[in-house]
Structures are given as C-alpha cells and as structure tokens.
Amino acid sequence: MAHSWWEIRVLCDPALEDIIFWRLEMFGCQGSVSQMKSNSCLMSAYLPEEKAGLLDLAALSLWLRQDALCAGLPLPAMQWDLIEEEDWGTTWKQHWQPQEIGDRFLVYPAWLPIPSNPDRLILRLDPGVAFGTGAHATTQLCLESLEMRLGFDDKKYVLADIGCGSGILSIGAVLLGATKVYALDTDPLAVRSTISNRQLNRVNPQQLVSELGSIDRLKELVDEPLDGFMCNILAEVIIDLIPQFTEISKPTTWAVLSGILVDQAKPIADTLEQNGWIVATLWKRQDWCCFNIRRS
Numbered sequence: 703m704a705h706s707w708w709e710i711r712v713l714c715d716p717a718l719e720d721i722i723f724w725r726l727e728m729f730g731c732q733g734s735v736s737q738m739k740s741n742s743c744l745m746s747a748y749l750p751e752e753k754a755g756l757l758d759l760a761a762l763s764l765w766l767r768q769d770a771l772c773a774g775l776p777l778p779a780m781q782w783d784l785i786e787e788e789d790w791g792t793t794w795k796q797h798w799q800p801q802e803i804g805d806r807f808l809v810y811p812a813w814l815p816i817p818s819n820p821d822r823l824i825l826r827l828d829p830g831v832a833f834g835t836g837a838h839a840t841t842q843l844c845l846e847s848l849e850m851r852l853g854f855d856d857k858k859y860v861l862a863d864i865g866c867g868s869g870i871l872s873i874g875a876v877l878l879g880a881t882k883v884y885a886l887d888t889d890p891l892a893v894r895s896t897i898s899n900r901q902l903n904r905v906n907p908q909q910l911v912s913e914l915g916s917i918d919r920l921k922e923l924v925d926e927p928l929d930g931f932m933c934n935i936l937a938e939v940i941i942d943l944i945p946q947f948t949e950i951s952k953p954t955t956w957a958v959l960s961g962i963l964v965d966q967a968k969p970i971a972d973t974l975e976q977n978g979w980i981v982a983t984l985w986k987r988q989d990w991c992c993f994n995i996r997r998s
C-alpha cells in the first residue's frame with residue numbers, strides 16, 4: 703500500500719550536520735541527505751507519516767535548536783511537509799549518486815545502468831526506507847574495516863551483521879568473499895530492504911540469511927561460533943550486545959563496531975575489556991569512531 707512520508711528539511715550551520723544527522727536517525731528517519739547551500743548545509747530526511755505526529759516534529763525542532771544553543775552555533779531552521787510515496791522516491795533518486803568507498807567499493811544506486819568493466823566492487827542498492835546508503839561516516843568506516851579483514855585468504859568466514867539496515871555491510875562482506883552472512887534487524891522494513899538488495903546483487907539467499915530480530919535470534923540461527931561481527935548501531939545498544947557477542951565467539955573472532963560517537967568511546971572500550979575483547983584499531987571520522995576488535 704502506498705503511504706505518505708514526512709519530508710523534513712533542516713537548514714543549518716555545517717558544524718551541526720553530524721549531530722543533526724544523529725538526531726534525525728534517532729527520530730526514526732531513513733534516507734537522510736545533505737547538500738551545501740551557500741555557507742549553510744541543507745539536510746533532508748524522510749520518515750513514514752505514521753511514525754510521527756505534528757507534536758513529535760515540533761519536539762524534534764526544539765531538540766535541534768537546543769543542540770545548536772549548547773554548541774554556541776546559529777539556530778537551525780526546520781520545516782516539514784507531507785509528500786506522496788512517488789514524490790519521495792523521485793526526490794531521493796535525484797539526490798543519491800554513485801559513491802566510492804574505501805579502496806574497493808563503488809556503492810551504486812539500483813536505478814542507474816551498471817558501468818561496464820568497473821574497477822571496483824559494485825555494491826548495488828535501493829535502500830528504500832532503510833538506513834545504509836553509504837553516505838554516513840559510520841557505514842563507510844565499517845566497509846573500510848571489512849576491506850582490511852576479508853579477501854586476503856581462502857578461509858571461510860561466517861559473519862553476522864546486527865542492525866543490517868539496507869544490507870549494505872552484509873552485501874559488502876559477501877562481495878569481499880565472506881562465505882555466509884547472517885543479517886538481522888529489529889525493523890521489518892530493514893529486513894525487507896536487505897532481502898531486496900540481496901536479490902539486486904544476485905547474492906544467494908543461503909549465503910546471506912536475513913531475519914527479523916537481534917542477537918537472540920542470531921543465537922538460535924547459528925550452531926557454531928562466528929568468525930566476525932559487524933554492528934553499526936548506537937553506543938547504548940552496542941554496550942548491551944557486547945556480552946552476547948562473546949557468547950558466540952571463538953579465540954579468532956573479530957568484530958567491527960560503529961555508530962559510536964567519539965565521546966562514547968570510553969564506556970565501549972571498558973565494556974569490551976571486561977568481556978575479553980582487545981581493541982585492535984580505533985578509527986575516527988567526523989564525530990564518529992569505529993572499533994576494530996578481536997578476542998584477547
């Protein structure tokens with residue numbers, strides 16, 4: 703059934719882009735894009751109509767203003783309108799262009815013709831309503847981390863992607879040679895999106911298993927410890943997941959944890975240490991950091 707979408711537009715100081723992106727994501731927006739307009743940044747984000755009322759939108763606008771006040775920056779201007787599904791699709795498609803990520807990936811919108819003789823791994827996506835176009839620093843850090851982990855040996859890697867969104871990380875891992883990936887998300891729209899992107903990239907459903915749920919469902923699905931985890935959610939969620947990652951790990955297991963703001967790194971590092979993980983590298987981009995970890 704076609705439904706309407708809130709189109710939220712925020713004109714802000716570029717220094718606020720990251721925190722606003724984070725607020726929009728916490729609010730439940732999917733498919734946020736930003737562009738420069740003179741010296742300001744214009745962000746657009748989309749949210750199914752049924753997920754927010756006018757009061758929620760007004761509260762969001764207040765939060766954004768409060769963040770700006772705390773940071774001592776000019777107040778952002780937020781507007782919203784309801785748009786139809788077709789208009790949402792068209793707007794989104796105009797904004798989103800192919801994007802090189804790391805040394806190997808080219809994330810490619812589903813509606814564009816595939817280039818002949820690409821020199822990169824083409825990761826085709828139609829993210830629909832799910833998070834994960836590759837535009838966000840947290841996703842980029844994960845894909846770049848995967849490039850460091852996969853594709854160098856013939857080892858069979860069985861991985862899990864908790865919070866798979868559009869499936870971008872799972873598909874990226876398969877393109878790099880992972881033998882099997884379990885992709886889970888608590889949002890049914892994300893699972894639907896992962897499954898349709900799996901098809902778009904001609905990945906075998908047995909190689910990329912996508913299901914609704916989180917780590918509990920993963921534990922039911924696997925009968926052996928995993929070789930690696932990818933998890934790009936928020937620090938608050940990751941902290942609770944860490945002990946459970948440990949339960950289905952072995953001495954060689956690694957993980958890529960992203961979606962963590964730099965000032966949330968310390969509690970994550972402490973929890974990792976308490977659960978027997980070593981931080982191999984910590985990469986930072988804008989206000990975000992990505993932990994590459996392994997078992998001690």
Ligand SMILES: C[S@@+](CC[C@H](N)C(=O)[O-])C[C@H]1O[C@@H](n2cnc3c(N)ncnc32)[C@H](O)[C@@H]1O
Nearest residue numbers: 833834841865866867887888889892916934935
């Ligand atoms: C930031 S998006 C990441 C999407 C994609 N993996 C990427 O890297 O671009 C986080 C996703 O985690 C999902 N999520 C949030 N909490 C979760 C949980 N406890 N278990 C599984 N998925 C969760 C959300 O629905 C959302 O799709």
